[in-house]
Amino acid sequence: MTPKKEDYLKIIFELGGKDQKVSNKKIAHGLNIAAGSVTEMVGKLVKDGLVEHTPYSGTKLTPAGTEIAERLVRRHRLWETFLMTKLGYKLSEVHDDAEVLEHGTSEILIDRLDAFLGYPTKCPHGGIIPKKDGSYAEGSQQMLAQAQENEVLIIDRFIDNQELLNYIDELDLQIGNRVKVLKKAPFEGPITLENLTTNEVKQIGYKAGHYIFVK
Incomplete structure (x- = not known):
């Protein structure tokens, strides 16, 4: 399997594609590519039996696709954890090197890293x-x-996207921060947040708001 196909399976998984259908638009945003490219690759993944696709509804992982995605995500995220906790990488720095490392990692190495x-x-x-x-x-x-x-939430996770992680780093927004939504501007405008953990007010772009998950 090519690294590009693997990247598609991972982002579909991250966007909840194990249990629900994910739109091509969300996949395109997650990978920073054109929507037309998503259509072509999804078609290939359907032929491989790794995803199911319903026009105008979205794409969902098959059991075979889910199994591969889970394995890839396990490798990638363990390397990210190692790079950040043991080598001092910043959150915005871990993605690219973890991407390289995951593709050349044996099962015995990943188990020992875990x-x-x-x-x-x-x-x-x-x-x-x-x-x-x-x-x-x-x-x-x-x-x-x-x-x-006016809803109060806790930042739970960010999509593993390099552009997003750079943006999050600039905002100094962190996992576990307690935030209050002060305002949602109309017409896909920014979301104004009060970070109750740091006592700061920040504006988050509308697009980024779809790749920051809360609880």
Whole structure:
């Protein structure tokens, strides 16, 4: 399987595609590519038996696609955890190197890395790390963009997207921060948040609000 196909399976999984259909638009945003490219690749994944696609509804992982996605996500997130906790990487720096490392990692190495790290359950940006047997607790699927004004929430995870992680780093928004939605501007305008943990007010872009998950 090509790295590009693997990236598609991972982002579909991150966007909840194990249990629900994910739109091409969300996949395109998650990978920073044109929607037309998504249509072509989804067609290939359907032929491979890795996803199911319903026009105008979205794409969902098949059991075979889910199994591969879980394995890839496990490798990627364990490497991210190692890079950040043991080598001092910043959150915005871990993605690219973890992407390279995951593709050349044997099962025995990833199992030993898991043990070395103390069997972590979440990666630095809040993503669930599947166990060796494939089991894991489901993460939050509520997007910040879906929140209502005056709602108080906790930042639970960020999509593993380099552009988003750079943006989050600039905002100094962190997993576990307690936030209050002060205002949602109309016509896909920014979301104004009060970070109750740091006592700061920040504006989050509408697009980014779809890739920040809360509980």
